[in-house]
Amino acid sequence: xxxxxxxxxxxxxxxxxxxxxxxxxxxxxxxxxxxAEVQGQIADTLxxxxxxxxxxxTFYHLFRTRPAGRHTIRLCLGTACHxxxxxxxxxxxxxxxxxxxxxxxxxxxxTLDVVxxxxxxxxxxxxxxxxxxxxxxxxxxxxxxxxxxxTSKEEPG
Amino acid sequence: xxxxxxxVCSGTACRSAGAMEVHRRLSDLIVEYGLGDEAVLTETxxxxxxxxxxxxxxxxxxxxxxxxxxxxxxxxxxDHLMGGRVVCRLLWEGHESLSSIxxxxxxxxxxxxxxxxxxxxxxxxxxxxxxxxALRRVLTAMSPEAIIEAVEASGLRGRGGAGFPTGxxxxxxxxxxxxxxxxxxxxxxxxxxxxxxxxILEGDPHAVIEGMTIAARAIGAERGFxxxxxxxxxxxxxxxxxxxxxxxxxxxxxxxxGTGFGFQIDLRIGxxxxxxxxxxxxxxxxxxxxxxxxxxxxxxxxxxxxGRPTLINNVETFANVRxxxxxxxxxxxxxxxxxxxxxxxxxxxxxxxxTGLVEVPIGTTLRQLVFDxxxxxxxxRELKAIQIGxxxxxxxxxxxxxxxIDYESLGExxxxxxxxxxxxxxDTACMVNVARYFLDFTASExxxxxxxxxxxxxxxxxxxxxxxxxxxxxxxxDRLEELAELVKSxxxxxxxxxxxxxxxxxxRYFKGEYVAHIEDRICPSGVCQAxxxxxxxxxxxxxxxxxxxxxxxxxxxxxxxxEPPYVIDxxxxxxxxACFKACPFGAVARVVRR
Numbered sequence: 001x002x003x004x005x006x007x008x009x010x011x012x013x014x015x016x017x018x019x020x021x022x023x024x025x026x027x028x029x030x031x032x033x034x035x036a037e038v039q040g041q042i043a044d045t046l047x048x049x050x051x052x053x054x055x056x057x058t059f060y061h062l063f064r065t066r067p068a069g070r071h072t073i074r075l076c077l078g079t080a081c082h083x084x085x086x087x088x089x090x091x092x093x094x095x096x097x098x099x100x101x102x103x104x105x106x107x108x109x110x111t112l113d114v115v116x117x118x119x120x121x122x123x124x125x126x127x128x129x130x131x132x133x134x135x136x137x138x139x140x141x142x143x144x145x146x147x148x149x150x151t152s153k154e155e156p157g
Numbered sequence: 158x159x160x161x162x163x164x165v166c167s168g169t170a171c172r173s174a175g176a177m178e179v180h181r182r183l184s185d186l187i188v189e190y191g192l193g194d195e196a197v198l199t200e201t202x203x204x205x206x207x208x209x210x211x212x213x214x215x216x217x218x219x220x221x222x223x224x225x226x227x228x229x230x231x232x233x234x235x236d237h238l239m240g241g242r243v244v245c246r247l248l249w250e251g252h253e254s255l256s257s258i259x260x261x262x263x264x265x266x267x268x269x270x271x272x273x274x275x276x277x278x279x280x281x282x283x284x285x286x287x288x289x290x291a292l293r294r295v296l297t298a299m300s301p302e303a304i305i306e307a308v309e310a311s312g313l314r315g316r317g318g319a320g321f322p323t324g325x326x327x328x329x330x331x332x333x334x335x336x337x338x339x340x341x342x343x344x345x346x347x348x349x350x351x352x353x354x355x356x357i358l359e360g361d362p363h364a365v366i367e368g369m370t371i372a373a374r375a376i377g378a379e380r381g382f383x384x385x386x387x388x389x390x391x392x393x394x395x396x397x398x399x400x401x402x403x404x405x406x407x408x409x410x411x412x413x414x415g416t417g418f419g420f421q422i423d424l425r426i427g428x429x430x431x432x433x434x435x436x437x438x439x440x441x442x443x444x445x446x447x448x449x450x451x452x453x454x455x456x457x458x459x460x461x462x463x464g465r466p467t468l469i470n471n472v473e474t475f476a477n478v479r480x481x482x483x484x485x486x487x488x489x490x491x492x493x494x495x496x497x498x499x500x501x502x503x504x505x506x507x508x509x510x511x512t513g514l515v516e517v518p519i520g521t522t523l524r525q526l527v528f529d530x531x532x533x534x535x536x537x538r539e540l541k542a543i544q545i546g547x548x549x550x551x552x553x554x555x556x557x558x559x560x561x562i563d564y565e566s567l568g569e570x571x572x573x574x575x576x577x578x579x580x581x582x583x584d585t586a587c588m589v590n591v592a593r594y595f596l597d598f599t600a601s602e603x604x605x606x607x608x609x610x611x612x613x614x615x616x617x618x619x620x621x622x623x624x625x626x627x628x629x630x631x632x633x634x635d636r637l638e639e640l641a642e643l644v645k646s647x648x649x650x651x652x653x654x655x656x657x658x659x660x661x662x663x664x665r666y667f668k669g670e671y672v673a674h675i676e677d678r679i680c681p682s683g684v685c686q687a688x689x690x691x692x693x694x695x696x697x698x699x700x701x702x703x704x705x706x707x708x709x710x711x712x713x714x715x716x717x718x719x720e721p722p723y724v725i726d727x728x729x730x731x732x733x734x735a736c737f738k739a740c741p742f743g744a745v746a747r748v749v750r751r
Contacts, residue, residue, distance in 0.1 A: 018463075020445035021428055025387075052446075059447040059604075061429030062387055074388075078349030079544060079580045080506035082594050116431055116598060117349035118388055121506035121578070122170050122207030122513050131390045133173040 001030040007041050017048045020056055024063060033064040061115070069104040069111040071149050073097075073129050078117030080124035089125050090114070092139035096146060109150060160195050161238055164214040166273055168203030168359055169391055170513075171210035175226065179211050182230040187238075196238045199282075202360015202395075204273030206260050207513035209249060214273070221255040222247040260511050263529045265492070267500045268476045269516045272360030277395050280402040283363040289408050291482035292367050295374055296416045304375040305331060308478070310486035312498030317343060317434075317471030318549065318575045319651070320497070320564040326468060329458035331376040333466035340373045340381035340420075341462065341469045343439055347386065347431040348547030349598065350578030353502040354472035356514050358385065358392035361476065362399035363408075366422060368475030370409065371482065373420040376468050381420060384439055386427040396424060431602035435650045436469045438604065449604045450650035471576070473502055494520035497563040505531045507580035508538065517562075524558040527581055538583040542667070546575030548595045548602075549655030551662030552588060571662040573655070587684035588667040589674055592660045593621035599656035610653030613644040617660060625685040629675040638664065683747055689732035690747045696722035698744035705736035705745060 001009075006027050013023040023042050027034050034057055043050040057063045075093060077086055090101070097105050097112055104111045120126045123135025127142075134145050165171075165180045180198065187196050204212050209223035213233065220243055222233065229247060236242045243253055252258045275282040283289070295304055309324030330338060342365060346354040357365065369381050385393055400422050403409040411419040430448045432438045438448040440462050461467025477499060481489045490498045497519040503526060506512050510532035517526060523543055527533065534540050542552040545562075551572035553560070560566050564574050582591065596618035605611045617640050620633045641657035648654050664671065673679050680688035694705070694714070699722035705714040706723065713730040716723030725736065727748075737745045 018443075018445045021425075021442065022445075025426060025428065055447055056445070059430060060427075063428060077598075079547070079578075079591075079594065080350055080512075083507055083580065083582060083586050083591070115388060115429070116602065117347065117351075119346060119352035119355045120169055120173070121350050121352055121504060121580070123173055124506060124512075126173075128388075133169055135170065135173045 003031065003035060003038060006030050006038060010038075010042055010045050013042075014045050015047055017046050020046055020048060020053065021060075024053075024057060028063060032068040033066055036065065067104070069108050071109060071129050072111045072113060073127055074113045074115045074118070075127040076116075076118040076120070076125065077114050078119075078121055078124070078126075080121035081117075081126055084124045086125045088139055089127070089137050089142060092142045093127075093146075096143055110146070159217075159241075160197070161218070162197045162199055162216040163233075163238070164199050164201045164204070164216060164274065166202075166204040166210060166212040166214075167200040168207070168210075168273075168356060170203070170207035171212055172391075174210040174224075176211035178227045179213070179225050179230060182227040183213075183234065186230055186234045190234060190239065192234070192238060196234075199276050200278070201274060202272040202277045203269075203356040203514055205264075205269070205513045205515060206249075206511055208511055209513075212273075214255060218243070219255045220253060221249055221258065223249045260513075260515075260530055260532070263517070263525060264515050265500055265518050266516050267480055267492075268357065268364070268473060268502055269360070269514065271364065272356060272514075275361070277360050277362055278398055280363060280399070280406055280408075283361070284406075287483060288363055288479075289367055291479040292370055292408065293414065295371050295482055296414060296418055301331065301375045301377060304371065304482075307481060307486045308375070311481040311489040312486075312493070313474070313477055313481065313489070314497060314564065315470060316473035316477070316501065316576070318348075318546070318573065320574060323470060323474055326458060326470070327372060327375050329456070330466050330468040333459045335460075335464075335466050337380065338376050338378040338465060339462045339467040340369050340376070340378045341439070341443070341457075341467055342369055342381070342383040342475055343434065343436065343469055343471045344383055344385035344389075344392070345427050345434045345439060346389075346472070346576065347434045348549070348576050348578050350504060350506055350544070350547055350580045351576040352504045353514060353577055355389050355392050357472050357476050357502075358389065359395055362392075362395050363403065364476045364479060365396075365472055366399060366403050366409065368470075368478035369422060370413070370420050371478050372468055372470065372475070374418055376466070378468070379419055379421070381422045382425050382443055382462070383422060384425045384427060384433070384443060387429060393424065393426060400424070430604075431598075432604045432650070432652050435652060438650070439469070440467065447604070449606050450652075452649055473576075492518045494561065494563045496565055501562070501574070501577055503562075503577045503579050505579050505581065507544070508534055508583040508586065509581035510535060519563050520561045522559050522561050523553065526562065526579065527558070531581065534581060534583040538585065540581065541584050541586055542582040542588060542591075544580040544582060544591065544659075545578070546573035546658075547578050548598050549573055549651060549658055550575045550578075551658050552582070552591060552666065553662070554666040571658070571665055573658070585682055585684070587625075587680050587682045588663045588670045589621060589625055589680070590684045592663045593618065593625055595659035596621060596656065599652060603652060603656075607648045607650075607653055609644045609647040610649075610656065613640055613648075614653070614656050616640060617644070617657065621660070624671065624674050625680070626687045627674070627678045627685075629671075631675060633675070634664065634668075634671060683732065683734070686732055691727045691730040691732060692725050692734070692736055692745050693727075693748045694723050694725055694736075695744045695746065698742050699723050700742050700744075702741065704739040704741060708735040708739040710735065
């Protein structure tokens with residue numbers, strides 16, 4: 001969806017400042033991030049200050065202010081994952097994708113994020129790619145999993 | 158041939174292990190063999206032992222199959238469903254009936270009774286198991302006052318962590334002046350290591366809806382919210398479906414079951430902020446603001462959502478409610494200890510054999526939980542500590558295994574019940590590193606409102622970093638204790654007040670590890686890279702196979718193939734452990750200096 005298309009859908013939240021987070025979630029779902037210009041439109045439409053919108057966007061981890069790749073990787077850094085070697089998985093991911101945490105690969109295929117806990121501790125170490133959970137990771141398995149996304153899931157994002 | 162039902166666990170863990178592929182294969186085979194009338198496939202929520210997934214349970218025989226792969230499906234269909242013969246190779250340690258498996262036989266499932274048994278996407282299945290009967294009874298035969306009295310009499314306490322008496326909370330909200338009133342379900346399960354709320358929402362969402370509706374009747378609310386974290390897409394999907402079904406069947410809506418009482422539930426999806434698990438921060442987030450806690454009083458019961466009286470309970474608390482009205486408050490309070498009633502769900506994870514979700518009467522000991530149910534630590538390892546209660550909790554040593562798990566006993570020993578996350582740590586874990594890990598967590602999740610939390614936690618964290626890097630001093634330990642007290646006593650909300658707990662409890666029970674890091678410059682478990690002892694090769698055991706030299710990234714392991722022994726150059730060794738893992742003869746070990 002285009003930025004102007006999203007702006008239209010925000011109209012549904014006109015004058016409803018209490019639904020700021022839902023409006024932002026809608027934008028992020030459609031565009032993959034919340035561009036600065038849309039933040040301004042949301043402020044005007046909902047009747048809140050731009051400062052408040054920006055404050056909320058930067059407070060919550062899930063909002064992005066830059067475009068994300070086609071697939072978002074979220075590596076869990078919860079306690080169980082930590083004691084079972086999440087740091088090695090992180091190193092493997094950074095090395096394989098050649099991006100630091102928060103970065104997007106040059107081909108736009110993957111964005112690498114870390115999260116505090118995915119609540120799938122029984123499968124530690126764990127990561128989510130989009131909405132799929134991948135557990136019991138080893139550096140070797142990470143490479144194989146990334147490969148399946150790079151090749152077989154090439155449908156337009 | 159008798160009619161059988163195959164329960165396919167489709168919780169997140171089993172899905173990730175391939176449960177849906179198994180389901181598809183079974184479904185195809187049932188059609189292929191024309192078993193439509195004799196075999197039913199049911200997708201259920203989490204059945205418990207996640208480490209054994211994908212799980213299948215065949216009823217009414219009550220046979221549990223573990224680690225099932227799609228290629229096992231044919232044998233299950235032909236031998237068991239058609240032939241009535243159990244497929245022994247897929248049983249858990251040979252147990253032919255689920256009830257004889259130790260993982261299950263030591264549990265008491267009440268809140269989780271439906272999870273892993275019924276299809277969470279079908280309200281009919283919930284109703285057929287006695288679902289919404291409690292709500293019907295409450296609406297037709299009980300006054301709001303009687304409902305609150307029953308919850309008070311049950312002794313139920315909040316399952317989110319603090320353990321506040323639920324009945325009292327309901328009474329405060331009921332008595333508070335102001336209209337309208339709200340019921341809020343806290344499903345922002347943020348504690349790392351806790352996943353019981355996720356499993357309840359995925360496996361039995363109607364139990365939460367029923368509990369909330371009973372609460373709404375008790376306090377006189379017409380509107381409710383479930384605040385669920387975005388990291389749980391399956392839970393969100395099941396909840397959304399459950400709310401729609403409950404409306405269709407008249408268990409939610411303007412006029413519930415023709416009683417004239419109306420209650421509606423909306424979902425609010427979190428946006429990733431740990432602090433939103435704190436109730437005032439959660440309310441701010443529902444109102445579309447930054448999730449920053451405020452001081453209490455006024456408590457949400459007096460002034461909550463939009464300044465109105467608001468009842469906030471956690472998922473597991475609401476899921477307990479229907480049991481109180483189904484079995485009666487006396488039966489409910491017959492389980493548990495003097496001060497803590499009922500059962501509690503725990504999430505077992507970490508360095509333990511059986512990971513997953515378990516439910517036991519409150520007052521069960523840690524030993525029963527970790528060994529009888531959890532199967533203990535992995536082969537060849539020793540239990541070092543049990544981390545309970547997440548970043549607000551503490552690390553208890555193996556000597557305290559016989560402590561009963563209830564709110565007071567855990568508190569006495571420096572941990573908390575918390576939401577019930579239990580991370581088992583074996584002798585490969587470094588307790589200083591664990592303390593540092595938790596402070597990293599709370600430092601990055603502090604909302605920044607209170608200076609002691611915003612500045613104090615990172616300061617403590619920096620001290621721990623120094624210690625783990627070999628630059629710590631004994632003054633640092635005093636400083637840590639001072640700061641812990643300061644942050645604890647001067648922060649506004651639970652996040653800051655409890656953030657020092659992992660440090661305090663590891664200093665209390667594992668001071669020797671801190672001393673080893675500071676005095677001997679050694680990390681005894683080898684986790685802290687800078688302080689890990691180097692590796693060495695036992696010349697007697699070395700067979701000069703060259704495996705260690707092949708994997709060594711710094712050429713520290715050297716020798717001539719076929720001419721033992723190989724040696725490791727201590728100056729070049731980066732303590733990565735690659736040689737240790739590669740050696741087929743167990744010849745590589747850490748240098749022990751102490």
